Amino acid sequence: MKFESKTVHIGVCTDHTGALSTPIYQSATFRHPALGQSTGYDYTRSLNPTRKILEDGIAQLEEGAAGYAFSSGMAAVTAVLMIYKQGDHIVIVEDCYGGTYRVVDKVFSQFGLEATFVDGSNIDEVAQAIKENTVAIIVETPTNPLMKIVDIRAMIELAKSTNAHCIVDNTFLTPYFQRPLALGADIVIHSGTKYLAGHNDLVCGLVVAREAELAEKIKYIQNSTGAVLSPNDSWLLIRSIKTLALRMDRHNANAIAVAQWLENHPAVKSVYYPGLDKHPGKSIHDKQATGYGGMLSFTVENAKRAADVLEKVKLISFAESLGGVETLITLPAVQTHADVPVDVRERLGISDCLLRLSVGIENAEDIIADLAQALD
Amino acid sequence: MKDFSTKLLHIGVENDKHTGAVSVPIYQVSTFHQEDISKAQDYEYSRSGNPTRKALETIIAELEGGVAGFAFSSGMAAMSTVLLLFGVGDHILAPKDVYGGTYRMLSKVCGKWGINHDFVDTTSLEAIEKAVLRNTKAIVLESPSNPLLKVSNLPAICAWAKERGIITIVDNTFMTPYLQRPLEFGADIVVHSATKFLAGHSDVVAGLVATGSKHLANEIYYLQNALGSILGPQDCWLTMRGIKTLKVRMDQSQKSAQLIAERFAAHPKIKAIHYPGLTSHPGHELLKQQAEGFGAVLSFEAETAQLARKIMSKVKLSAVAVSLGGVESILSYPVTMSHAAIPAKVRAELGISDALLRLSVGLESPDDIAEDILSAMEED
Numbered sequence: 001m002k003f004e005s006k007t008v009h010i011g012v013c014t015d016h017t018g019a020l021s022t023p024i025y026q027s028a029t030f031r032h033p034a035l036g037q038s039t040g041y042d043y044t045r046s047l048n049p050t051r052k053i054l055e056d057g058i059a060q061l062e063e064g065a066a067g068y069a070f071s072s073g074m075a076a077v078t079a080v081l082m083i084y085k086q087g088d089h090i091v092i093v094e095d096c097y098g099g100t101y102r103v104v105d106k107v108f109s110q111f112g113l114e115a116t117f118v119d120g121s122n123i124d125e126v127a128q129a130i131k132e133n134t135v136a137i138i139v140e141t142p143t144n145p146l147m148k149i150v151d152i153r154a155m156i157e158l159a160k161s162t163n164a165h166c167i168v169d170n171t172f173l174t175p176y177f178q179r180p181l182a183l184g185a186d187i188v189i190h191s192g193t194k195y196l197a198g199h200n201d202l203v204c205g206l207v208v209a210r211e212a213e214l215a216e217k218i219k220y221i222q223n224s225t226g227a228v229l230s231p232n233d234s235w236l237l238i239r240s241i242k243t244l245a246l247r248m249d250r251h252n253a254n255a256i257a258v259a260q261w262l263e264n265h266p267a268v269k270s271v272y273y274p275g276l277d278k279h280p281g282k283s284i285h286d287k288q289a290t291g292y293g294g295m296l297s298f299t300v301e302n303a304k305r306a307a308d309v310l311e312k313v314k315l316i317s318f319a320e321s322l323g324g325v326e327t328l329i330t331l332p333a334v335q336t337h338a339d340v341p342v343d344v345r346e347r348l349g350i351s352d353c354l355l356r357l358s359v360g361i362e363n364a365e366d367i368i369a370d371l372a373q374a375l376d
Numbered sequence: 377m378k379d380f381s382t383k384l385l386h387i388g389v390e391n392d393k394h395t396g397a398v399s400v401p402i403y404q405v406s407t408f409h410q411e412d413i414s415k416a417q418d419y420e421y422s423r424s425g426n427p428t429r430k431a432l433e434t435i436i437a438e439l440e441g442g443v444a445g446f447a448f449s450s451g452m453a454a455m456s457t458v459l460l461l462f463g464v465g466d467h468i469l470a471p472k473d474v475y476g477g478t479y480r481m482l483s484k485v486c487g488k489w490g491i492n493h494d495f496v497d498t499t500s501l502e503a504i505e506k507a508v509l510r511n512t513k514a515i516v517l518e519s520p521s522n523p524l525l526k527v528s529n530l531p532a533i534c535a536w537a538k539e540r541g542i543i544t545i546v547d548n549t550f551m552t553p554y555l556q557r558p559l560e561f562g563a564d565i566v567v568h569s570a571t572k573f574l575a576g577h578s579d580v581v582a583g584l585v586a587t588g589s590k591h592l593a594n595e596i597y598y599l600q601n602a603l604g605s606i607l608g609p610q611d612c613w614l615t616m617r618g619i620k621t622l623k624v625r626m627d628q629s630q631k632s633a634q635l636i637a638e639r640f641a642a643h644p645k646i647k648a649i650h651y652p653g654l655t656s657h658p659g660h661e662l663l664k665q666q667a668e669g670f671g672a673v674l675s676f677e678a679e680t681a682q683l684a685r686k687i688m689s690k691v692k693l694s695a696v697a698v699s700l701g702g703v704e705s706i707l708s709y710p711v712t713m714s715h716a717a718i719p720a721k722v723r724a725e726l727g728i729s730d731a732l733l734r735l736s737v738g739l740e741s742p743d744d745i746a747e748d749i750l751s752a753m754e755e756d
């Protein structure tokens with residue numbers, strides 16, 4: 001079955017009534033047929049029928065052994081980090097999402113997890129960061145917000161050479177455009193809040209592991225620390241995934257149009273979008289993904305101009321988050337990446353002149369017209 | 377507003393400003409439009425704060441008499457976030473008969489991240505004193521305990537801990553703030569599996585935390601946001617809806633629990649009954665001093681393990697299931713259910729035998745509940 005067909009058929013006709021839409025099992029606990037017997041469902045934190053449909057669905061889309069649904073993208077990231085232990089070391093891209101940076105730098109450091117932050121687009125730098133106790137290489141590609149491309153295959157090779165896991169945050173592209181597990185990565189993480197849910201309404205996270213043994217470790221943590229996604233939210237996410245392909249195609253087409261328009265605007269200094277020919281990572285990106293997604297960043301001449309744009313946009317909302325049907329704009333230095341230390345932000349180029357755009361599925365001309373009046 | 381039953385319906389949350397809606401709106405939204413880059417708004421991103429969740433968090437803070445409340449995706453998400461306030465080299469004490477999920481979290485997850493623990497009999501302050509180490513940072517308490525309903529002297533332990541700078545974490549799931557408010561007698565943090573009596577309908581999985589300390593509130597908020605195990609808006613709304621009937625449900629359930637306990641106490645095939653509402657229960661007097669009721673959970677030991685299993689297979693009215701605190705009575709077998717994570721040897725020491733059954737008394741007629749169990753004993 002082709003990808004689009006798989007997305008549409010998640011949870012269709014799963015129960016005895018023939019209901020096309022999967023039922024929402026809003027039940028905390030399940031009656032046992034007899035002592036020592038179980039229907040497979042005992043307690044919703046451990047397993048819930050609605051959540052299971054979603055978890056099996058995302059595993060199928062990402063081509064992994066098993067999937068797990070969490071109460072937020074950060075709960076998913078946290079659960080994956082939790083499978084390791086005190087004294088372990090991870091290598092992670094320095095321009096990762098601010099929430100991931102915070103949990104690694106401020107929380108897991110308290111539990112003795114060592115971390116080295118690297119430029120993921122520089123393979124030598126990643127290789128040099130690997131130590132004897134390295135258990136994982138964690139990457140995002142394209143990165144947030146500078147849209148740098150990380151060579152997933154190279155990261156998998158490096159991880160294999162040292163018996164570490166290769167973990168990819170696939171939030172920006174979704175399995176519709178990029179399937180890291182099929183390339184050999186071990187774990188994929190999603191902030192499902194973004195493109196998978198796609199409507200700026202739901203906060204959720206997903207994890208898929210390529211192999212069953214590793215999946216079991218994640219399941220153990222999911223049940224122990226209890227950061228599970230509720231049945232209602234699981235159902236909303238299943239519903240959202242049915243339109244994933246249509247939405248991603250439109251996000252992609254709109255982002256290309258907006259990126260090309262911004263590139264030619266005199267007030268715009270630079271545009272970061274892997275779909276542009278001059279993007280330095282384009283050739284690697286084309287080898288590992290089938291589309292460029294709806295995220296782009298651009299810089300204007302100074303901070304005042306950036307603030308002006310945020311104030312003047314009308315159609316576009318000034319808000320955190322991304323991946324929804326509505327176009328959003330944000331200032332990463334102040335919002336999404338506020339928890340990355342200032343010196344690191346400056347070195348990376350996340351300045352107060354940098355704006356990040358999550359291009360929605362409105363008509364591209366309306367998005368461009370709104371940007372045009374805001375930039376004038 | 378002093379009376380608890382009025383508080384349950386009218387605190388924390390004003391009617392929706394724009395529409396006047398009496399029920400809090402469900403804000404099913406991930407992100408919030410920001411008016412001005414230089415001004416922080418109340419809400420930015422739902423993981424960090426959501427208006428529906430805020431209403432529930434305000435309610436639990438008020439009911440427990442704290443300064444701040446927090447809502448999590450499960451009781452274990454609430455407990456694990458609180459336990460992760462600590463770090464490498466810290467030591468935590470917890471009851472020997474602590475809930476199996478908390479036992480697993482401490483022994484299997486916290487342990488490998490350098491947070492150490494010891495299990496202790498918390499009904500004895502002497503035993504606690506013996507177990508305390510120089511690096512002991514916190515003590516977890518459950519009273520009455522699960523499933524044997526042992527009562528720990530919460531005010532005394534809280535006072536003792538305060539003197540030593542040890543943080544007290546009380547799991548108040550069995551009692552709810554209607555019957556017991558640990559923050560009032562000096563506990564630092566209260567944790568709830570709101571799945572149980574607070575939500576009360578066996579439908580929502582949720583966890584709540586309240587604290588009376590602004591400093592701890594800031595730390596808990598930081599971790600709630602950083603780790604992200606938050607409760608969704610829809611589930612927050614369902615939990616609030618459950619809380620509105622907390623008093624009437626609790627009143628009815630504990631009245632029934634008392635009647636059933638008395639009836640079981642006199643039954644020849646029941647070896648022991650554990651319910652703190654019985655004057656014969658060793659914790660009866662102590663619980664009377666620190667709580668305003670005895671709750672709706674009891675456990676009893678059948679004559680033999682075989683009889684216990686027979687009851688489990690023959691009951692019709694009570695649901696044979698894990699969990700508790702719902703409108704439906706739930707009968708469970710701690711050895712294979714709630715306390716399966718605890719090693720058999722430890723369980724035996726604690727008195728959690730394979731003849732022990734736990735009953736969460738629901739809103740059915742107490743006669744129906746009791747007769748269902750008693751006739752299950754007689755059936756062939």
